[in-house]
Amino acid sequence: MKTPLWTLILPTAAGLACAGANPGGPPEGAPELTALDAIFADFAGSEGPGCAFAVSRDGQQVMSRAYGMADLEWHVPNTPETVFEPGSVSKQFAAAATILLALDGRIDLDDDIRAYFPEMPDYGEAVTVRMLIHHTSGLRDWGSVASIEGWPRWSRVHSHKHALDIASRQGALNYEPGRYYSYTNTGYNLQAMLIERVTGQTFDEFSQERIFRPLGMTKTQWRDDFTEIVDERSVGYRRGEDGEWHMLMPFENVHGNGGLLTTVGDLLRFTRNLDTGEVGGPEFVRLMHEEGTLDSGWKTGYAGGLRVGEYKGVREVSHGGSTAAYRAFLTRYPDHGLAVSLMCNVAEADSRGLVRRVAELYLADAMTEEPRVDATGVDVDPADVATFAGGYRDTRTGQYLELIADGSSLLMSGGPGGPPLAATSETGFASATGVSIAFEGPASAGERPPGIMDMPAADGVRIEPVGPFEPTAADLAEYAGAYRSDEAEVTYRFEVEDGRLMFRDRYGDGAALEPLYPDAFGQESRTFIFRRDETGRVSQASLSEGRVWDLRFERVE
Template sequence: MIEIRRPFLFAVASLLILSAPPTEATAQVSTSDVDAIFAAFSGPNTPGCTVAVSEAGRPVLGRAYGMADLEHDVPNKLETVLEPGSVAKQFTAAATILLALDGKISLSDDIRKYIPEVPDYGEPITIRHLLNHTSGLRDWGSVAGIEGWPRTTRVHTHTHMLDIVSRQKSLNYEPGEFYSYTNTGYNLQAVLVERVSGMSFAEFSRTRVFEPLGMMKTEWRDDYNRIVKDRAVAYSPTREGSFRQNMPFENVHGNGGLLTTVGDLLKFTHNLQTGALWGPEFLKEMHTQGVLNSGRQIAYASGLNVGKYKGVREVQHSGGTAGYRGFLTRFPDQDLAVAVMCNAGNANPGRFARQVADLYLGEAIVTDEPAAPTVEAVEVSGADLERFTGAYILTRNQQRRAFSVVDGALRLGGAALVPIAQNRFAFEEAVFEFDVESGEQRPSAVFTTPDGDVFQMEPVEDFDPSTDDLAEFTGEYSSPEAEVTYSFKVREGSLARVDRYGRAIPVRPSGPDAFVGAGGTWVFHSEGGRVTSVSLVSGRVWDLRFERVR
């Protein structure tokens, strides 16, 4: 923490006077231990963080570190307004659920009932799908990036968002089939609230959420030009070791865009603990975890991740927008909450918040739950390991993964996998199982994630195209969904994607007719012996089709 020698500039650590002793569920905490967690962000030449802790709704700690404005030597303080990124989603979910409790909507309604700009994909996309990230809708910001206008490079608005959504001819997947994080669902909820309530989303939130909870320093960034008292400037680090401004110059909100303080965040999350303001039905809907069509329950509820941390029940969400970072976590059984926000893009508020929580949880993290069974490694011959090497494709989203053998161990990228059977390999709690009974020299595989999600993986052949082979993929390809045309050309013996400004980015082969680079995986398609189109898989956008136009 900053040494306090010039109070006006550097007295950046503020300690709330404890209004009540800690509950028996938590430990006594030294502020010096908290300060040590934030040491890297507590100097006079760095942006920093604010942190607040509450027990049973009572504030027990508040600290501020680093600078809110490096140009004007303004320190962070507890009242500093920052953005917690996607932590905002729980506030949007709250507004949506309040409309449902008012009887004005049903969470099982098709979103097209209120927002007909969303295309008809055959199967209804419900409001609950939007809440749980199971809609299949592509992330509009990812599509905007493919267009050449990534987030914060232009003043994106909800009009832009709806325009992009209306152009999408397909979904990533059938609604309810998978969980896939997408900001689109939460921007659509903001529009939904406006259309149903007849109020702006900002006004509805102010009158129904912020003011009733006493969150007097909280508002939506629906106009990025508006002057906001006590707002910190957001920064990102440079390669030279200094910082540059990185502000969110956009007006989209609901997915993020919440201007708030750590103290106000704790007021909201305490109401999610008690339900004092909106009652048990509100709490139930906020904490109801999504269920996929398969019947599998996911961790994501309504703007909240529900799970465990070191054996302790936890409800949390992280976030980041431009150079802002945030994390809000609550431990229901201990009635403990921690909020951290930072104006440094290289800060990790999730790690900081949980390190602070560790200090308060104390013995609560020693759980009586049985330890995970110890899995002993088995010996697999080198010849058998070689069967599993090479490139594989995840059939769900066309992403590529490559296995190799290094020093007698099967590796995925740089991570060594532990053999737990002749055809099963573990990495932490994830498992890869190869179908050796198929008799194929290179068998298919199933990848099971720690939360039970299952991905089918199919082997693909090595692809080492000649310059003549690469020439088959050259040409111009256009996507009406992204309103952009890209060229592919052979440059210095490699295929390169060329954008509208003439910038060439090499792509490298990853399998037959597939290349990786320039923002994702590009899979070319042929008809009648001629390449006619290419599909892009890029993060939150699966299978965006570009047709060959030249």
């Protein structure tokens, strides 16, 4: 086999220094290249896909490296100039475009979206443009509904026409607008469409004119036609069941939620503008960092396509992304003038973990260990903690979570998951990641009380105890039948086989359902809740999963 030409003209793909690095050596206080390369050791070499990252200090790029291959068929390595897709990192660009249009006076962020999308249903309360930005609209995620329908993302060529059609079919929201937070791509696809309807330009034309060209982002565009030839684009890969690499690309034309084509250097140019306001000015910077606020006054931590928080005691503004086999993370530590961008064309990459390991090398003196909930002085008997253990129902979604006693802490299975909830009082528990539960009193006579759960993006979530559910064959037979959802344009069948309730989709594919609590069953991340009419007959099924809550199916046989 001939030696590929690239091996003769480029350094090894295990790591490439590039423009932006200090030609006289690393800047004072910068980590050694060996330490950086060690973080990406799993992606070095020419046998698999990999990553590229770049670092800036006070807006100046000081480092960029690349690892692994951009194209395994043609033996092309990744470089810092390789074009990737950063998935939902793209959302901050869509939010930026929407905010610029508002600053132009052509829209108001508090406008009802039906002013621009009359085909959307009237839900009785206004869904505003600002809610689209902050994921507080209650709109169901169109891609999740498409998956329920039987056509998951990348299984057919979805366009904005499909996304809007699905959104406009939803007769209900996940919740009343502004009451909760739920991440939904629908809101960001609508922003891209809104800009096109208001300006008469394509979303890419508007973005090029107002964002990309002014910031010198010469290799950035929206993937609004996936068949277009893009110079230096990487191919996304994941491991197949055979252990070999297989391509997994976002063959769809929806964008705004994702769909950006860019480089790690261009990402840093954009994130620099979030400090300087070179494009947009101070009000643009303020609105981009304005966190969503629920009706209760709770701050969600989600701003203009940006997550605002802390990492190891340092203020962090960031967003991650994944689309098909691409993975990405863009983060900025404003108090230290540091920003790190990373994109990978390998599905197995932990992009957030990789970026933060890079950041830790640069900010080693500033970062501290993650704070832990201090339960010191809280004298709680583990036997009392155990009285709260058991199954609970999230009253927002109907989904099931289980609390497991572990000494003076509770472990959460299902729900938000995460680290242990340490006892903070006789009836209160909290974790280091901001999840807390306050029960409405101690357990008495074997009866567990309900509780109120607060999370970083939501407060006041009521959880209610549920008992075990062991349905008999006769019980299961009550659920058997066909159920139709016009919102998802699909009919599901439920059948009893070998003493278990099975669900079948339109293609006959399905799986066994696990009993959770009376009339509720689970299948992976989905929860099916059967509902009864006034006679006690099962007449409806409700489906809840991460981004779709209480999607109703009417029994048709």
